[in-house]
Amino acid sequence: MAAPPAVITVRDLERRFGDFRAVGGVTFDVAQGEIFALLGPNGCGKTTTIRMLCGILAPTAGRGEVLGYDVAVDGERIKQSIGYMSQRFGLYEDLTVRENLDFYAGVYSVPARRAEARIAELIAMAGLQGRERQLAGQLSGGWKQRLALGCAIVHEPPLLFLDEPTAGVDPVSRRRFWRMIYGLAQTGVTVFLTTHYLDEAEQAHRVAIMYAGKLIALDTPDRVKQTALGGELMELECAPSAAALAVLEQRPDVLEVTPHGLKFHLVLRPGAAPATVQTALEAAGVQVAAFRTIAPSLEDVFISMLTERDLR
Amino acid sequence: MLQRVLALARKEFIQILRDRRTLAMVLALPAMQLLMFGYAINTTVDHIPMVVYDPVNDSVSRGFVEALRNSSYFDLVGSTMDADAVRTAIDQGRAKAGLVLDAGFSRDLQAGRPGTVQVVVDGSDPNYAQTVLFASATVASVHGAALQAQRAQRLGQPAGPSVAAIDLRPTVLYNPGMASVTFMIPGLIGLILQMQTLLLTTFALVRERERGTLEQLLVSPIKPWELMAGKLLPYTVLALANITAALAVGVFWFRVDFAGSLAAFYVLSLLFLVSSLGTGLFISTISQTQGQATQAALFMLLPSILLSGFVFPREAMPLPLQAVGWVVPLTYYLRILRGIMLKGVGVDVLWPDVWPLAVLGIAVFVISALRFRKQLA
Numbered sequence: 001m002a003a004p005p006a007v008i009t010v011r012d013l014e015r016r017f018g019d020f021r022a023v024g025g026v027t028f029d030v031a032q033g034e035i036f037a038l039l040g041p042n043g044c045g046k047t048t049t050i051r052m053l054c055g056i057l058a059p060t061a062g063r064g065e066v067l068g069y070d071v072a073v074d075g076e077r078i079k080q081s082i083g084y085m086s087q088r089f090g091l092y093e094d095l096t097v098r099e100n101l102d103f104y105a106g107v108y109s110v111p112a113r114r115a116e117a118r119i120a121e122l123i124a125m126a127g128l129q130g131r132e133r134q135l136a137g138q139l140s141g142g143w144k145q146r147l148a149l150g151c152a153i154v155h156e157p158p159l160l161f162l163d164e165p166t167a168g169v170d171p172v173s174r175r176r177f178w179r180m181i182y183g184l185a186q187t188g189v190t191v192f193l194t195t196h197y198l199d200e201a202e203q204a205h206r207v208a209i210m211y212a213g214k215l216i217a218l219d220t221p222d223r224v225k226q227t228a229l230g231g232e233l234m235e236l237e238c239a240p241s242a243a244a245l246a247v248l249e250q251r252p253d254v255l256e257v258t259p260h261g262l263k264f265h266l267v268l269r270p271g272a273a274p275a276t277v278q279t280a281l282e283a284a285g286v287q288v289a290a291f292r293t294i295a296p297s298l299e300d301v302f303i304s305m306l307t308e309r310d311l312r
Numbered sequence: 313m314l315q316r317v318l319a320l321a322r323k324e325f326i327q328i329l330r331d332r333r334t335l336a337m338v339l340a341l342p343a344m345q346l347l348m349f350g351y352a353i354n355t356t357v358d359h360i361p362m363v364v365y366d367p368v369n370d371s372v373s374r375g376f377v378e379a380l381r382n383s384s385y386f387d388l389v390g391s392t393m394d395a396d397a398v399r400t401a402i403d404q405g406r407a408k409a410g411l412v413l414d415a416g417f418s419r420d421l422q423a424g425r426p427g428t429v430q431v432v433v434d435g436s437d438p439n440y441a442q443t444v445l446f447a448s449a450t451v452a453s454v455h456g457a458a459l460q461a462q463r464a465q466r467l468g469q470p471a472g473p474s475v476a477a478i479d480l481r482p483t484v485l486y487n488p489g490m491a492s493v494t495f496m497i498p499g500l501i502g503l504i505l506q507m508q509t510l511l512l513t514t515f516a517l518v519r520e521r522e523r524g525t526l527e528q529l530l531v532s533p534i535k536p537w538e539l540m541a542g543k544l545l546p547y548t549v550l551a552l553a554n555i556t557a558a559l560a561v562g563v564f565w566f567r568v569d570f571a572g573s574l575a576a577f578y579v580l581s582l583l584f585l586v587s588s589l590g591t592g593l594f595i596s597t598i599s600q601t602q603g604q605a606t607q608a609a610l611f612m613l614l615p616s617i618l619l620s621g622f623v624f625p626r627e628a629m630p631l632p633l634q635a636v637g638w639v640v641p642l643t644y645y646l647r648i649l650r651g652i653m654l655k656g657v658g659v660d661v662l663w664p665d666v667w668p669l670a671v672l673g674i675a676v677f678v679i680s681a682l683r684f685r686k687q688l689a
Contacts, residue, residue: 055533080533090528094330095323106319107532161531 001163007190015048021275022048024213035191037204045213047196050163087164089148093137100136108155122150142173162193178203198298209254227295231255231267237290244286316534325426342504342554346561349500350493354600357443361389362409363401372418385447408434409444415594497562498649499622502642506588509551513592516543518605528632536685571656580648587641590677595682614640644669
């Protein structure tokens with residue numbers, strides 16, 4: 001089976017603002033139908049990257065192709081073919097649900113005959129039936145988000161950009177939103193999103209972790225977790241925690257210790273025995289209630305990677 | 313392309329109709345301005361309160377005071393016992409003018425010499441002061457001439473040559489009643505047009521930026537000029553509706569005669585709109601919030617109000633200020649409006665004002681549009 005064609009191709013893409021290198025040479029591909037997350041803290045260059053891919057910011061160096069169009073010269077054609085939803089949703093709060101959809105249908109030149117059916121479809125998809133005449137500003141966060149998504153895909157774009165899509169939305173609405181995103185991906189729509197929420201990035205097919213303008217990891221969420229930590233992740237429940245921390249930080253077979261609520265997450269050097277660590281803890285008078293291997297979350301990976309970088 | 317512009321214009325209209333504040337600004341403000349300015353700015357002054365110190369108090373002196381009163385420029389609000397009390401009355405604000413007759417007033421007149429009268433004027437309002445000086449001098453010369461003629465007749469002499477050596481017969485053109493309102497209405501139409509379009513277009517654009525919808529439009533296929541057209545079109549339509557309403561109030565309520573051609577009025581108003589829309593566009597490119605936009609708009613409007621000749625005659629300004637007025641589009645538009653409405657002249661006569669207005673308007677618009685485009689790209 002042939003691999004699906006790449007919808008986004010990026011090679012050494014770079015963007016400087018004066019002396020500041022916001023994006024410093026990133027390379028990746030996004031395949032058709034893929035949900036691709038760009039994860040990183042605020043100010044790491046995610047937004048600059050997405051702006052270049054949308055054709056509204058010219059790269060300083062490198063090459064980017066979106067749907068076969070060069071981002072440096074074909075911005076206008078890219079804009080016509082993509083959907084874009086920003087953190088601020090881009091809705092007119094003093095317009096009704098229906099008027100917002102009508103407006104974006106007009107902006108994307110959806111033929112009037114097609115628009116009618118398409119808008120009905122989107123209203124059903126977002127579960128906004130019966131709210132067509134409600135002002136967008138009166139909707140709660142989750143409804144607004146689904147309406148914004150509807151507006152962004154009113155012209156049935158093959159590629160959808162989501163810039164921090166679920167900021168400030170409750171967990172139930174977030175889940176519902178993601179069901180819509182999966183639904184779109186199943187119909188062949190490619191979704192490119194930026195986020196600084198780790199659990200959100202975990203929903204994607206592939207995740208690229210960006211830090212200080214560079215990609216520091218790029219794989220499926222599972223493989224990123226496995227390879228990035230450099231060892232086995234353990235969870236430790238014990239008391240008193242101050243004494244435990246003192247012991248753990250001294251040991252060369254413990255690569256990393258991070259407090260997680262009342263527990264600790266630690267990364268053991270490959271080949272190290274958990275039993276020796278436990279013995280050492282107990283020798284120092286620490287009561288160990290539980291000490292077990294756990295599956296790492298992206299958050300562990302993220303923190304581990306960032307501490308490692310900052311230490312260097 | 314057209315679909316995108318129309319979608320924007322349609323959206324803008326819905327927003328205008330839905331936003332009570334904007335709607336009030338669009339509908340009520342022009343009417344309020346017209347009524348307030350139309351009635352409040354009345355530079356024609358009469359019935360000025362006056363006190364009199366008349367130590368003579370005979371038929372001759374009373375006759376002169378009566379003549380002043382009959383001119384309807386003055387109301388007699390009191391007589392005083394001495395000359396100092398006249399000053400006190402003006403100090404206290406009971407009177408704006410005072411008349412101090414010389415003790416030898418009647419005697420001198422009867423002897424054929426000029427009678428002496430001192431006129432004391434409250435100069436704090438130059439408008440009043442000028443009227444007092446002008447009216448009292450006129451009454452004095454007319455009344456004096458009549459007295460002289462009477463005396464000559466009584467003495468059996470022919471009337472002196474001084475009586476009517478120069479027979480001045482003034483003809484006031486265009487505004488025969490010299491009513492302030494006739495002068496104000498064209499100015500108001502210009503000012504309303506300027507304020508409305510400038511504020512509304514500025515806010516319409518800054519609001520998009522403030523609410524984050526501009527970001528969304530940037531990623532859409534809308535081109536900067538389409539965004540501009542879609543935004544400016546609704547406000548152009550509104551502006552034309554506004555000046556039509558203002559014109560109707562002027563003609564039907566204030567009874568200002570419209571002497572010229574309506575077509576010229578609308579065509580040249582559209583020309584003026586270009587500069588207003590351009591200025592609004594410009595302000596939107598330098599403002600991040602509506603608060604900043606308001607400040608900038610006021611800054612831009614001030615020269616229009618003060619230096620364009622809307623209220624204060626430009627001829628009386630020092631040259632540097634006059635020069636600033638030359639780059640204010642309203643200066644030319646006001647002259648054009650007054651020319652069309654009051655004098656009934658056409659573009660052929662108004663050409664010296666039409667071409668600078670066109671040059672200014674197009675320059676402002678092009679600069680703003682380029683700035684706007686650059687900012688969005």
